Amino acid sequence: MMDESPSIISHISLGTNNFDRAVAFYDRVLPTLGCKRMMEHPGAVAYGKQYPEFWVQTPFDGQTATVGNGTHIAFMAATKEEVHAFYEAAIAAGGVDDGAPGPRPAYGEPYYGCFVRDLDGHKIEASYWDMQLT
Numbered sequence: 001m002m003d004e005s006p007s008i009i010s011h012i013s014l015g016t017n018n019f020d021r022a023v024a025f026y027d028r029v030l031p032t033l034g035c036k037r038m039m040e041h042p043g044a045v046a047y048g049k050q051y052p053e054f055w056v057q058t059p060f061d062g063q064t065a066t067v068g069n070g071t072h073i074a075f076m077a078a079t080k081e082e083v084h085a086f087y088e089a090a091i092a093a094g095g096v097d098d099g100a101p102g103p104r105p106a107y108g109e110p111y112y113g114c115f116v117r118d119l120d121g122h123k124i125e126a127s128y129w130d131m132q133l134t
Helices: 019-033 080-092
Strands: 012-015 036-041 044-048 054-057 072-076 111-117 123-129
Touching: 019 036, 019 044, 019 054, 019 072, 019 080, 019 123, 080 111, 080 123
Parallel strands: 012 054, 072 123
Antiparallel strands: 036 044, 044 054, 111 123
């Protein structure tokens, strides 16, 4: 039996209109945070560390995938260096800068992160929380 997860989220899925391109992007970006492919189904790939938490997939209903305004996915980084590696890998893979790595005082003293738009326009984030600063 798996220990209870500290997360309140089972998994998150992002839709894509170009599956192969999206998977290639996340194959390059998520290993910077220690994530790997956990599961694959036709039109869907799941990433995680211990279980499939983040899915990239074509929409189940067969309709066009769209980007949610005000929606973003934040991935946990273990260090500031991982935040930078995530950002650099995302930009190198064709992502668009939406906030370079650094502190965001408005988010609290312990926060350090970055924001990128993936190839479908979804906003993704890597965040590190230095709880020694609290």
